[in-house]
Amino acid sequence: MTDLSVLVGGKAGDGINSAGLIVSHLFNQLGYYTYMYYDYPSLIKGGHNYTITRAAERPIGATRDRIDFVLALNQDSVDLHQDIISDKTIIVYDSYRVKSGGQGVDINAFLKEEGAPPVMGNSCIIGAFAGVAGIPFPVLEEVFSRQIPKGLEKNLAVARKGFLAVREATKIPRGSVKPSSLLSGNEAIGIGLLLGGLEAYVAYPMTPTSNLLHFLAGAAEQFPLTVVHPENEISVILMAHGLAYGGKKTAIGTSGGGFCLMTESFSMSGMNEEPIVVVMGQRTGPSTGLPTYTGQSDLHFILHAGQGEFPRLIVAPGDSGQAVFWSQVALSLSWKCQVPAVILVDKTLCEGTFSLWEDLPRMTDEGDLPDSPSVASYRRYAITGSGVSPLRFPPTPGAAIKSNSYSHDENGVTTELPDLVVAMMEKRLRKMETLKKETDLLPAVNTGGEKTAEKTLLCWGSTLPVCSEIAEMERFRLVQPVILSPFPEEALKQALAGTKKTILVEENALGQLQMLCARHGIPVDHAIHRYDGRPFPLEELRMRVREVA
Amino acid sequence: MASRNLITDTQNTWCPGCGNFSIQFALRDAIKGLVNEGVPLENIVLVTGIGCHAKMADYLDINSFYSIHGRTLPVATGIKLANPELTVLCCAGDGDAYAEGMDHTIFAAKRNTDITLIVHNNRVYGLTTGQYTPTSPLGYRGRSTPKGTVEEPFNPLTLMLASGAGFVARGTSRKLPQLKDLIGKGLRHRGFAFIDVLQICATYFNKSELYDTRGYELAGHDTGDFDAAWRRASEWGYDRDAPIGFGVFYQKERPVFEEHFPAAKPTREKRADGIRMLIDERR
Ligand SMILES: Cc1ncc(C[n+]2csc(CCOP(=O)(O)OP(=O)(O)O)c2C)c(N)n1
Ligand SMILES: [Mg+2]
Numbered sequence A: 001m002t003d004l005s006v007l008v009g010g011k012a013g014d015g016i017n018s019a020g021l022i023v024s025h026l027f028n029q030l031g032y033y034t035y036m037y038y039d040y041p042s043l044i045k046g047g048h049n050y051t052i053t054r055a056a057e058r059p060i061g062a063t064r065d066r067i068d069f070v071l072a073l074n075q076d077s078v079d080l081h082q083d084i085i086s087d088k089t090i091i092v093y094d095s096y097r098v099k100s101g102g103q104g105v106d107i108n109a110f111l112k113e114e115g116a117p118p119v120m121g122n123s124c125i126i127g128a129f130a131g132v133a134g135i136p137f138p139v140l141e142e143v144f145s146r147q148i149p150k151g152l153e154k155n156l157a158v159a160r161k162g163f164l165a166v167r168e169a170t171k172i173p174r175g176s177v178k179p180s181s182l183l184s185g186n187e188a189i190g191i192g193l194l195l196g197g198l199e200a201y202v203a204y205p206m207t208p209t210s211n212l213l214h215f216l217a218g219a220a221e222q223f224p225l226t227v228v229h230p231e232n233e234i235s236v237i238l239m240a241h242g243l244a245y246g247g248k249k250t251a252i253g254t255s256g257g258g259f260c261l262m263t264e265s266f267s268m269s270g271m272n273e274e275p276i277v278v279v280m281g282q283r284t285g286p287s288t289g290l291p292t293y294t295g296q297s298d299l300h301f302i303l304h305a306g307q308g309e310f311p312r313l314i315v316a317p318g319d320s321g322q323a324v325f326w327s328q329v330a331l332s333l334s335w336k337c338q339v340p341a342v343i344l345v346d347k348t349l350c351e352g353t354f355s356l357w358e359d360l361p362r363m364t365d366e367g368d369l370p371d372s373p374s375v376a377s378y379r380r381y382a383i384t385g386s387g388v389s390p391l392r393f394p395p396t397p398g399a400a401i402k403s404n405s406y407s408h409d410e411n412g413v414t415t416e417l418p419d420l421v422v423a424m425m426e427k428r429l430r431k432m433e434t435l436k437k438e439t440d441l442l443p444a445v446n447t448g449g450e451k452t453a454e455k456t457l458l459c460w461g462s463t464l465p466v467c468s469e470i471a472e473m474e475r476f477r478l479v480q481p482v483i484l485s486p487f488p489e490e491a492l493k494q495a496l497a498g499t500k501k502t503i504l505v506e507e508n509a510l511g512q513l514q515m516l517c518a519r520h521g522i523p524v525d526h527a528i529h530r531y532d533g534r535p536f537p538l539e540e541l542r543m544r545v546r547e548v549a
Numbered sequence B: 001m002a003s004r005n006l007i008t009d010t011q012n013t014w015c016p017g018c019g020n021f022s023i024q025f026a027l028r029d030a031i032k033g034l035v036n037e038g039v040p041l042e043n044i045v046l047v048t049g050i051g052c053h054a055k056m057a058d059y060l061d062i063n064s065f066y067s068i069h070g071r072t073l074p075v076a077t078g079i080k081l082a083n084p085e086l087t088v089l090c091c092a093g094d095g096d097a098y099a100e101g102m103d104h105t106i107f108a109a110k111r112n113t114d115i116t117l118i119v120h121n122n123r124v125y126g127l128t129t130g131q132y133t134p135t136s137p138l139g140y141r142g143r144s145t146p147k148g149t150v151e152e153p154f155n156p157l158t159l160m161l162a163s164g165a166g167f168v169a170r171g172t173s174r175k176l177p178q179l180k181d182l183i184g185k186g187l188r189h190r191g192f193a194f195i196d197v198l199q200i201c202a203t204y205f206n207k208s209e210l211y212d213t214r215g216y217e218l219a220g221h222d223t224g225d226f227d228a229a230w231r232r233a234s235e236w237g238y239d240r241d242a243p244i245g246f247g248v249f250y251q252k253e254r255p256v257f258e259e260h261f262p263a264a265k266p267t268r269e270k271r272a273d274g275i276r277m278l279i280d281e282r283r
Helices: A014-029 A107-112 A118-133 A139-147 A152-164 A184-194 A208-224 A233-245 A257-272 A299-303 A320-337 A349-353 A417-438 A462-474 A487-494 A511-521 A538-548 B019-035 B053-059 B075-081 B092-101 B102-111 B157-163 B177-190 B208-214 B226-234 B268-279
Strands: A001-011 A034-041 A046-056 A070-071 A089-092 A103-105 A180-186 A199-204 A225-228 A248-256 A277-284 A313-315 A341-346 A353-355 A402-403 A444-447 A453-459 A477-482 A483-485 A503-505 A525-528 B044-048 B063-066 B086-095 B115-123 B165-174 B193-198 B215-217 B246-251
Touching: A001 A014, A001 A034, A001 A118, A014 A034, A014 A046, A014 A118, A014 A139, A014 A180, A014 A353, A034 B193, A070 B226, A089 A118, A107 A152, A107 A402, A118 A139, A118 A152, A180 A184, A180 A511, A184 A208, A184 A320, A184 A341, A184 B268, A199 A208, A199 A233, A199 B075, A208 A225, A208 A349, A208 A487, A208 B268, A225 A503, A233 A248, A233 A257, A233 B075, A233 B086, A233 B102, A248 A257, A248 B086, A257 A277, A257 A299, A257 A402, A257 B102, A257 B193, A277 A320, A277 A349, A277 B019, A299 A341, A299 A511, A313 A320, A320 A341, A320 A417, A341 B157, A417 A503, A444 A462, A444 A487, A453 A462, A453 B063, A462 A477, A462 A503, A462 A538, A462 B177, A503 A511, A525 A538, B019 B044, B019 B053, B019 B086, B019 B115, B019 B177, B044 B053, B053 B063, B053 B086, B063 B075, B075 B086, B075 B102, B075 B115, B086 B092, B086 B177, B092 B102, B092 B115, B092 B157, B102 B115, B115 B177, B157 B165, B157 B193, B157 B226, B157 B246, B165 B177, B177 B193, B177 B246, B208 B215, B208 B246, B226 B246
Parallel strands: A001 A070, A070 A089, A089 A103, A199 A225, A199 A248, A248 A277, A277 A341, A313 A341, A402 B063, A453 A477, A453 A503, A503 A525, B044 B063, B044 B086, B086 B115, B115 B193, B165 B193, B215 B246
Antiparallel strands: A001 A046, A034 A046, A034 A353, A180 A353, A313 A483, A444 A477, B165 B246
16 A cells, blocks of 8 residues: 655755645645644754655554655755665755755756746755656646745746656556645644634734634635734733623634743633633643644643633644534534633644545534523623523623623622622533533544454544554554543543553653543553654554553 | 613722722713713723722623733723724723733733723722832832832833823822813723823822822823923823823824724625635645
C-alpha cells in the first residue's frame, strides 16, 4: 500500500509552510489522504523550518520514521534529518545552497532567467519534486492554479524549469481517494464555530491559535463576523463577556499563558452565567516554554481554572473532523446551558493540516435558544429546575437585565444572605446535571481499533490519529474520551469493559488524563509520556507501546 | 418607563455623607434627561467595576453588568460591539480605572469606543479600607503606606488627553448640578467620554474643603483647543496646592471604533454559503 512521506525544509522566510501545503495538495489531487506536520522554531527569518507531508490511502494524522522525498532549500534539511533519511530517500536540493547526494537544481539561475523573486524558489523545488516523483505537470498546474492566487504564471514558469531539470526517479501511482479539502486544525475549529452560529471572535495573538484569529479575520467580511484583537487577553475575555451579554455568540482563542490572564473572568462566567467559549491551544510549558511546539500539560489547569466551583464544558477533539464537530458542540452547549466551554487542543492539531475525511460533521441542533417567558417579570437568574435561566438581551422593553459577578439574587442584585446564596449556588450547580444530560446524548467517548480486544490504547486530543493507526496495526482497542468535563465516567467504563491492559499515551510528564481516570476509579496499567514538544512519530510510539503491551 | 424612579429598593450601604450619593443622583438625572429626549430606558446599560462606587449597579434600576475589579471598559466595548444602538456607560473607581485596569482606560481612549466613563475618584481604595491609589497625593498615609506614599500621583486628565480621548472633563461630588450637566454631555458625546469625578470619601479621605476652596468652574475656555486643554489640565497635578478646574477641558469628535464592525446578524443561508466557500477554497 502506498504510504509516502515528503520533507520540505528551508529557512524561515522561504515559504516552507506554503510549499508543504502545495505538496499535500499534489497528493490530494493524486488520490491520497494527506497529513502535514509543520515544525518551526520561534523566529521570523533564518533558522530551520520544515514540513512533513504524509500521504496514504487511509486517513492519517502522524508522521513516520522514514522519509521518501526531501526537498531541501537549506543544508539543515539534509543534515538535521539523517535519522529519517535513508539510501532510498530521493533528495532534490537547491544546488546553490546545499551539498547533498540526489539531484541538484540551480534555483537561482532559473529565478534569474524568469525574472522571479527569491520567494518563488519554493515553486521551483516543487516543480523538481513533481519531476523526480513522476507527477504529471498538469496535476501541478491544477494545484498551483487553485492554491496560488498571485503571480500564477511566473510560479508555473519557475516550476516548469525545476520539473525539466531533473530525472524521473520513481512514479507515484494514482490513489483511489476522492480529493477533499485540506484543513488545518485551526481552520477546522473556525468552521465548526461558524457552523455553531459564531457571531464574534476575539483573540490576542499567541501560538498555536494565532492562525485561527487570522483565518476568521480573513473570513469576517463575508458572514459578517465581528473579529477583534484587543490590548491583552484580559480584555479579550471581558469583551467576550460584553458581547455575550449583548446576545452575540462569541468565541475567544489563546494558549496557556493567555489563559492564565483570563482565569479571573473565566470564573466570572461561572457566576454571571455569560456563555464564554475558549479555544485553548496547548504548547510546551511551563511558562513561555517552547512556544512553537506541542504538549498536553494544561488539562488539569483547564479543569480547575478559576476561583470557586462551577460547571464547565471541556472538549478535546483529536483531528480536524472532530474539531469541526466538537467546536460546534462547545458553542451550542455553552449557550444552551449558560456555562463556560473550552475547546482544548494543541499545536499538533491546530497547525497540522488534514484531509477532511468525511462530509462536514454537523450537529442536528444549532443550539437555538428557547423562547423566554413574558418580560414583565423578567429575572436574569430566575431559579429553574434545570438551573438554566431564560436569556434576554438589552434592549428588552420593561426589563432591567442585570449580570453580576457577585453572589446575587434572581434579579441579579448582590446578596450575601446565606439561604439565598445557597439557593443560587444550587441553581448554578444544577446546570452540571443539565449539561451532563446533553453530553450523554453525544459520542463523548470515541472508540476504534478492535473494539473487543483485551488490550486498549487510551488517548486524548491530537494523539488520536497516531494511536488509531497503532491500534489497528496491533489489533488493540482504541479509546478516546473527547469530553473531559463533565467527565463521561460511565461511557468510558463501558468503552473499557473487558480490557485486561490499558496503555495510556499522553504528551506530558505527570500523566494528567491518568490522574483524572484514577479519580473516577479507572485504572491505567501503563503510561507512555513524551514532553519534548514533538508529537509521537508512528514507529517510535508503536515500539514504546509494544514494550509494555 | 421614564416614570420609573430608577432607584432599586436594595438597601444602600454607602457610608453616611459618601460622595457616591451625589454621583448617583447626578447620573440618575442625566439618564432621565436622555430618556426624556427619547432614548428608550432599555437601551441604556451600566457597567461597573468592584469597589464602593460599583454598587451603583445594584442601586440603579437599569440594565447593568457588575463586572470585576478594574474591568469595566472591555466589557462595555463588547456590549457596544454587540449592539451599537445601546448607550453604554461605566462607573469605575480610581483603583479600577487607574490601577487595576489602567491599560483598558488608555485603550478605550485610543479606540474611541462610544462609551462614557465616570471615574469615582475618591483617591483611595474605599471598599478595601483606604489604601492609596494612583491619584492619592505624595505622602498619603494609608494602611499599606503607614509612613506615607513615596510615589507621586499621576494626572488622569493629561493622561487621557495624551491617549486620544475626544471628551475630557472633570467634576466633583461637591457640585451636583454641574456634575449632572457634565455626565449628560458625556453621554451625548459620540465617542469615548472621560469624566474624572473628584469624589469625597467621608470615611478615609474627605477633601471637601480642598475641592470647595480651590475648585473653580472653567469659563471662557475653548474646548476645541488641545493645547489650552493641556495647559488647564496640567494646572493641578492631584498633589500640590493649585487651582482645580471643573468642566469640559477638551471635546473633539472622530470616527468611533464600533463603526468598523458589522452590526447585522448573518442569515443562516449567508452563513452556510460562507462556510461552503471557505471549504471549497481549501480543496
Ligand atoms: C483582582 C482583584 N484585586 C483586588 C480586589 C479587592 N478590591 C476590591 S475593591 C478594591 C479597590 C477599590 O478601589 P476603587 O476602585 O478606587 O473603588 P472605591 O471603593 O474607592 O469606590 C480592591 C483592591 C478585587 N476585588 N479584585
Ligand atoms: Mg476609589
